[in-house]
Amino acid sequence: VDAGVSQAEGQLERAFASLLDGEDAQAAPLFQAVLRSKGSGGPSGAPQRLAASYGAGVAAYNLGRHAESAALLATFFEAKAACEAEGRDYTAPPLGTPLARFYLAHSTYALGRDRWPVAADHLRAYLREVELAGPQ
Numbered sequence: 001v002d003a004g005v006s007q008a009e010g011q012l013e014r015a016f017a018s019l020l021d022g023e024d025a026q027a028a029p030l031f032q033a034v035l036r037s038k039g040s041g042g043p044s045g046a047p048q049r050l051a052a053s054y055g056a057g058v059a060a061y062n063l064g065r066h067a068e069s070a071a072l073l074a075t076f077f078e079a080k081a082a083c084e085a086e087g088r089d090y091t092a093p094p095l096g097t098p099l100a101r102f103y104l105a106h107s108t109y110a111l112g113r114d115r116w117p118v119a120a121d122h123l124r125a126y127l128r129e130v131e132l133a134g135p136q
Contacts, residue, residue: 008034008048015055016094024059031056047090050079054093054100061103066110073104098133101126 015030034052057072080097083090093100105122108115 008037008045008052011037012048012051012055015052019055019059020094024062028056028059028063031059046079046083046086046088050076050083050090051093053079058095058100058103061107066107070104070107070111073100073107076100077104098126098129101129 011030011034015027015034018024018027018030031052034048035056053072053076057069057076060066060069060072076093077100080090082088101122105119105126108122109119111119
């Protein structure tokens with residue numbers, strides 16, 4: 001593991017600790033720093049980009065920044081699909097993928113009427129994921 005990836009992993013630990021403590025305003029810039037870092041670039045940094053876009057998107061949602069949240073959570077789902085297609089390991093998000101899907105649907109809905117059909121697609125995906133996951 002190169003130094004940039006290790007540094008990104010340490011930053012992610014601190015960011016998720018803040019997020020889980022309800023300190024979204026502190027967590028958001030930590031996640032953004034990981035997204036901007038060289039450690040999250042390239043194939044070895046894909047899991048860090050995935051985790052950072054998830055955390056930054058959830059924090060933005062909790063802060064009421066719906067446009068930012070929608071963009072970051074869409075990036076999370078794109079990165080997740082890419083990791084899965086490439087067979088790349090990643091850690092499941094601590095608050096769960098269905099939560100991110102619901103936040104993506106609501107953030108997209110909050111962007112206005114012209115985004116409602118896209119929001120409905122995200123909401124249907126959320127319902128499918130919850131049904132597949134079963135009781136938690």
